[in-house]
Structures are given as structure tokens and as C-alpha cells.
Amino acid sequence: MYQLYYYPGNANLAPHMLLEEIGADYELVLVDRSRNEQKSAAYLELNPAGRIPVLVDADLVLYESAAICLHLADRHPAAGLAPALGSDERAHFYKWLMYLTNTVQAELLVYFYPERLADEAAAAAQVKAHAESRIGAMLDLIEAALAAGSGPFLLGAQYRAVDAYLLMLCRWTRNLQHPARARPRLGRFLDTVMARAATQRAFAKEGIAAPFY
Amino acid sequence: MYQLYYYPGNANLAPHMLLEEIGADYELVLVDRSRNEQKSAAYLELNPAGRIPVLVDADLVLYESAAICLHLADRHPAAGLAPALGSDERAHFYKWLMYLTNTVQAELLVYFYPERLADEAAAAAQVKAHAESRIGAMLDLIEAALAAGSGPFLLGAQYRAVDAYLLMLCRWTRNLQHPARARPRLGRFLDTVMARAATQRAFAKEGIAAPFY
Numbered sequence: 001m002y003q004l005y006y007y008p009g010n011a012n013l014a015p016h017m018l019l020e021e022i023g024a025d026y027e028l029v030l031v032d033r034s035r036n037e038q039k040s041a042a043y044l045e046l047n048p049a050g051r052i053p054v055l056v057d058a059d060l061v062l063y064e065s066a067a068i069c070l071h072l073a074d075r076h077p078a079a080g081l082a083p084a085l086g087s088d089e090r091a092h093f094y095k096w097l098m099y100l101t102n103t104v105q106a107e108l109l110v111y112f113y114p115e116r117l118a119d120e121a122a123a124a125a126q127v128k129a130h131a132e133s134r135i136g137a138m139l140d141l142i143e144a145a146l147a148a149g150s151g152p153f154l155l156g157a158q159y160r161a162v163d164a165y166l167l168m169l170c171r172w173t174r175n176l177q178h179p180a181r182a183r184p185r186l187g188r189f190l191d192t193v194m195a196r197a198a199t200q201r202a203f204a205k206e207g208i209a210a211p212f213y
Numbered sequence: 214m215y216q217l218y219y220y221p222g223n224a225n226l227a228p229h230m231l232l233e234e235i236g237a238d239y240e241l242v243l244v245d246r247s248r249n250e251q252k253s254a255a256y257l258e259l260n261p262a263g264r265i266p267v268l269v270d271a272d273l274v275l276y277e278s279a280a281i282c283l284h285l286a287d288r289h290p291a292a293g294l295a296p297a298l299g300s301d302e303r304a305h306f307y308k309w310l311m312y313l314t315n316t317v318q319a320e321l322l323v324y325f326y327p328e329r330l331a332d333e334a335a336a337a338a339q340v341k342a343h344a345e346s347r348i349g350a351m352l353d354l355i356e357a358a359l360a361a362g363s364g365p366f367l368l369g370a371q372y373r374a375v376d377a378y379l380l381m382l383c384r385w386t387r388n389l390q391h392p393a394r395a396r397p398r399l400g401r402f403l404d405t406v407m408a409r410a411a412t413q414r415a416f417a418k419e420g421i422a423a424p425f426y
Contacts, residue, residue: 057301066305085287126331131330
């Protein structure tokens with residue numbers, strides 16, 4: 001029995017989609033961000049970085065959303081959520097997951113919290129605008145990769161953990177001026193991933209209402 | 214025969230250290246950043262994100278430094294650079310690599326290139342100062358993890374790919390007001406990793422002069 005510490009639509013969404021794909025036995029534990037519970041002493045014991053999510057797997061307490069995705073994929077090889085160890089496809093899987101987490105996700109955090117990098121509102125506004133522009137270029141790069149590939153997923157015909165991660169991040173762009181869904185290949189990709197029963201169950205269990213992305 | 218596209222001390226350094234640990238057959242290919250070669254059409258064919266490094270492994274062209282580290286560790290299991298697939302230790306290995314790349318490395322990029330997030334110098338200076346402060350808190354978190362662990366490495370007694378990654382990022386902090394080496398556990402960690410023959414060979418082949426971190 002896994003426990004996934006979550007807040008609706010936060011970085012738990014991709015791991016949650018994978019738990020549903022796997023058909024794993026798990027329970028959700030709400031971390032109430034409206035009361036800043038992710039910075040409480042009890043939560044910092046689980047994740048000293050004070051961020052959501054955390055996955056508890058028996059004695060293992062694991063944070064970092066992308067690490068949780070990798071761990072779940074490895075623990076449940078029958079679900080086919082990661083390519084075989086040592087294969088070229090696995091290398092590309094790593095590449096995309098790294099790009100998504102260290103580039104797209106990192107820039108989205110700058111976009112959502114520009115005040116963390118500025119003393120006053122005018123500078124924060126500059127930071128936010130630059131981040132939005134940079135996220136656009138990143139989404140264009142992913143759009144081009146989808147156009148160059150055989151689709152419908154990032155690595156081709158098979159749904160992988162990186163696809164759940166990409167949907168989660170694209171959802172976060174839904175209120176940008178030029179959101180992910182406005183790009184034709186990304187739009188089709190999002191429709192395809194959203195059509196999966198496991199995706200819909202994860203969204204429903206987190207209480208996420210439309211528009212989804 | 215691998216090819217590693219590099220520029221001295223860039224994000225190629227950790228993969229380079231691993232190639233030396235493995236004893237792999239490889240050659241270095243310089244990407245001349247002083248001439249902006251990482252944005253040339255030829256290089257963008259290898260990595261559309263225009264960043265260093267790229268690893269070429271026969272038909273595989275791979276970018277993202279952390280992905281290259283994972284791939285090398287997987288392809289050469291005898292080198293013991295990653296824990297066994299599906300183990301709790303592997304999960305912690307993923308966790309640290311994700312934290313290093315999506316949090317520490319991402320913030321270091323903000324610190325080194327604050328103008329990418331600002332219209333004018335005053336705002337860029339705010340961004341740089343905030344990034345430096347945030348990097349300090351991240352290094353403190355790693356220092357606390359080293360203090361809580363059994364050492365000398367991030368995951369304990371065995372040297373892993375994440376340790377090369379951590380040394381690379383710590384090197385990048387060497388000119389900060391409170392660099393990584395100023396923390397006692399991190400300082401000892403850096404000395405230990407730098408004492409490895411493979412580390413010294415990688416530094417020498419990139420032509421990196423002291424101070425190393």
C-alpha cells in the first residue's frame with residue numbers, strides 16, 4: 001500500500017496518473033497548501049525541501065516527482081511505463097524526463113513565483129514575462145519533437161511515464177497567453193493522454209474540474 | 214567508442230568523470246562557446262536546446278547531462294555507478310539526481326544568466342542576489358543530508374553517479390560568497406571525490422586549473 005501526499009493538480013498529478021495506470025493499491029493524503037502544511041514540521045520530516053508530493057512505500061519515503069515516476073515505473077515493469085534498462089529508448093526516456101523537470105518545470109516555478117527572485121513588484125513582473133516567453137520556446141521544442149516522431153506519445157507508440165509528466169506540466173500552462181494546447185501536435189497529445197481511463201480517474205480523485213489543460 | 218561534446222567545466226564534467234570511472238573508450242569534441250558554437254546549426258542538429266553536453270553512442274545521440282549520467286551508469290553496471298533497479302537505494306539515487314538537476318542546477322543557471330529573466334540591469338541584479346541566497350539554502354539542505362547519512366558519499370559508502378553530479382555543481386559555486394566547500398561535510402565530500410584518480414583525469418583532460426571547487 002502506497003501513500004501519496006498530494007494537493008490537487010500539484011506535482012503529484014503525474015505520479016498519481018502512474019499509480020492508476022499500474023492499478024496499484026494506494027491512498028491519497030492531502031497536504032493542505034491553503035494552510036501551508038507543506039512547510040509544517042511534520043511534513044518537513046518527510047521532505048526537507050517542503051514541496052509536494054511525497055510517496056511512502058513501506059520503509060521508503062521518497063520526494064521529487066520525477067524520481068517517484070521513475071521508481072514506480074521500475075517497481076512495476078509489467079506496466080511498461082519505462083523502456084528496458086540500458087536501451088537507447090531508455091536513454092531518450094531519461095532525456096525527456098530531465099528536460100521536462102530541469103527546464104520546463106523549473107521555468108514554470110519561476111513563472112508562478114517570480115517574487116522569489118525579486119525585491120519589488122516591477123522586477124517580479126519582468127521575471128514573470130521573461131519566464132512566460134521562455135516556456136513558450138520550450139513548448140515549441142517539444143512540439144517540434146512530436147512532429148518529428150511517429151507519435152502519438154513522446155517516445156512513439158507506447159505510453160510512458162514521461163507522457164504523464166508532460167501532461168501535468170502542460171496543464172500548468174493552461175492560463176498562459178499561448179498555452180501548450182494551442183500547438184497542434186501538443187493539443188492532440190493532450191487529448192490522447194486525457195482519453196485514458198487512468199488519467200481520468202486520477203483527475204477525478206484529486207477533484208480537478210475542467211478545463212483540464 | 215563514445216564522443217562527448219564538451220566545453221571545459223560545463224555540464225559535461227559529470228558525464229566525463231563517469232566515463233573515466235568506467236574506463237570507457239571515448240573521445241572529447243570541443244564545442245567552442247567563445248564562438249557560440251553551441252547555437253550553430255550543426256550543433257542544434259545534435260541538441261535542439263543548444264546546450265552542452267551531447268553524448269554520441271553509436272546511433273544514439275543523447276543530450277541532458279543527468280540523462281547521460283543515468284545512461285552511462287545503466288550501460289556499465291559493473292562500474293556500480295547506480296544502485297540496482299527497483300531498490301530503495303535506487304529511488305534515493307533518483308531523488309538526489311532530480312533535486313540536483315531541477316533545483317540546484319536550475320537555480321545556478323538563474324544565478325549565472327539573470328539577464329535572461331530581466332529587461333534591465335537593476336532587475337537582473339535582484340534576480341542574481343535572490344538566486345545566490347536560494348542556492349545557499351539548497352546547499353544547506355545537502356549539507357544536512359550528508360550530516361545525517363553515513364558518508365562519505367551522498368548515498369553512503371559507495372561512489373555513485375550523483376556524487377559526480379554534486380561535485381560538478383559545487384564547483385560552479387566556487388565564486389559565491391558562501392560556496393559549497395565552506396560547509397564542513399560538503400567540503401570533506403569534495404575533497405574525497407577530488408582525490409579519485411578518475412576525477413583528476415577528467416579535470417586534466419578538460420584543462421581545468423585550480424582552484425577546482
